[in-house]
Amino acid sequence: MKTHGVVRFWDDEYGWGVIDSAPTPGGCWTHFSVVEVAGYRSLTTGQEVDLEWEANEAGAKLLMQYWDLEPLSEYYLEDSFVLDLQATPGKFSIALDFVLREGHPQCAPPLQGEQCSYRKGCLVFSDVKEVSWSGQGRIKPAIDANDEIDYGGIDSFTIEHDVYRLEGDFGLVEVSAASVGVELEEPMTTGPKVSS
Secondary structure, X not given: OEEEEEEEEEEOOOOEEEEEEOOEEEEXXXXXXXXXXXXXXXXXXXXXXXXXXXXXXXXXXXXXXHHHOHHHOOEOHXXXXXXXXXXXXXXXXXXXXXXXXXXXXXXXXXXXXXXXXXXXXXXXXXXXXXXXXEOOOOOOOEEOOOOOEEOOOEEEEEEEOOEEEEEEOOEEXXXXXXXXXXXXXXXXXXXXXXXX
């Protein structure tokens, strides 16, 4: 089906993005291989486009991506770094060095030597009924430049009904919870300590 839409997000490095339009609530995922432009196949956030889209197969389960949720729409989790995972009764949290998208109100120019605007915080799942974590320990966590443990990134984060499914170097985590949100730490007012 044909329609008109606006590019919500585009990642040139990976060659994919999301286009919003009235007949595609939640957005329409697209890949550079189907972009019809001369030269380098790329789109720009905010660009108006004409698109052809296909509906899911009949009977397909409702499956959402994390960026479809308002509290997560201004974060780019694929390049965020997982620092810790913790479970307590009724709550599951993942400490992250979040990548803030340009639309995030606290996004700042990247620090020297970095490509993204990072901010420490936690991805917090509330009113948790069940947590399943498989593949723990399949890789040894790295130690980053700040001597912090780094469990890699979140390669995939999908939602089906009330089950949040996250996968990365840390394994596969499935969380049955009422909601998910982000709690950011206060920004540093001074730079990190450097020993001479």
